[in-house]
Amino acid sequence: DGGITQSPKYLFRKEGQNVTLSCEQNLNHDAMYWYRQDPGQGLRLIYYSQIVNDFQKGDIAEGYSVSREKKESFPLTVTSAQKNPTAFYLCASSIGGGRDNNEQFFGPGTRLTVL
Amino acid sequence: GDSVTQMEGPVTLSEEAFLTINCTYTATGYPSLFWYVQYPGEGLQLLLKATKADDKGSNKGFEATYRKETTSFHLEKGSVQVSDSAVYFCALSESGANSKLTFGKGITLSVRP
Numbered sequence: 001d002g003g004i005t006q007s008p009k010y011l012f013r014k015e016g017q018n019v020t021l022s023c024e025q026n027l028n029h030d031a032m033y034w035y036r037q038d039p040g041q042g043l044r045l046i047y048y049s050q051i052v053n054d055f056q057k058g059d060i061a062e063g064y065s066v067s068r069e070k071k072e073s074f075p076l077t078v079t080s081a082q083k084n085p086t087a088f089y090l091c092a093s094s095i096g097g098g099r100d101n102n103e104q105f106f107g108p109g110t111r112l113t114v115l
Numbered sequence: 116g117d118s119v120t121q122m123e124g125p126v127t128l129s130e131e132a133f134l135t136i137n138c139t140y141t142a143t144g145y146p147s148l149f150w151y152v153q154y155p156g157e158g159l160q161l162l163l164k165a166t167k168a169d170d171k172g173s174n175k176g177f178e179a180t181y182r183k184e185t186t187s188f189h190l191e192k193g194s195v196q197v198s199d200s201a202v203y204f205c206a207l208s209e210s211g212a213n214s215k216l217t218f219g220k221g222i223t224l225s226v227r228p
Contacts, residue, residue, distance in 0.1 A: 004158075006158075033215075033216075040220065041220060042204065042218045042219055042220035042221050043159075043204070043216075043218045043221075045215065045216075048215060058215075090158055090159065092159075102147055102208040102216070103149070103161055103164060104161075104216055105161075106151075106158035106159040106160070107158050108157055108158045109156075109157070109158045
């Protein structure tokens with residue numbers, strides 16, 4: 001079964017701690033994305049990667065970091081510099097490049113709560 | 116920059132009612148247009164898409180037509196079911212771009228029996 005997995009489903013963090021959210025895909029997709037979802041605000045792009053070892057900031061990258069060492073994996077670290085990290089985080093992937101290859105496939109999400 | 120505007124929600128309908136969810140967009144080129152659906156506690160699933168003007172996307176009884184002249188991609192369904200209760204997102208991706216999606220804010224649909 002091909003797809004995107006995110007873990008954990010629920011995550012609790014104390015203020016001041018960094019935390020890393022996992023995202024893995026076995027779809028052989030080149031492009032991967034991280035979004036943040038808050039009530040009433042839709043999805044906002046945090047970071048994206050078009051290819052291994054390369055990534056770009058999205059619209060709300062401050063307080064977050066990513067890495068793309070493997071094609072299958074795109075972990076997101078929420079640092080203590082992120083002022084309001086409580087949210088639902090969604091990872092997505094797409095084949096990458098070109099007009100007809102821009103459909104994105106989403107993981108089930110991780111709900112992060114800062115205590 | 117690109118933007119997507121969805122009608123304000125939430126929307127509550129009775130089962131078998133007709134559904135229209137409005138979506139308009141602003142883009143510099145010729146974008147592809149998408150509707151995604153999110154069921155409670157889950158990620159997003161692609162519902163339908165259209166890649167050029169006058170294309171109609173359809174799936175599970177839902178339809179949307181890419182209208183370049185009105186820059187719209189309204190979602191319709193002739194008879195909604197309780198199982199259609201979810202959040203619906205309209206999105207666009209610029210042509211020839213790097214696959215980035217721009218989303219609308221989403222609208223919550225509740226269908227009562």
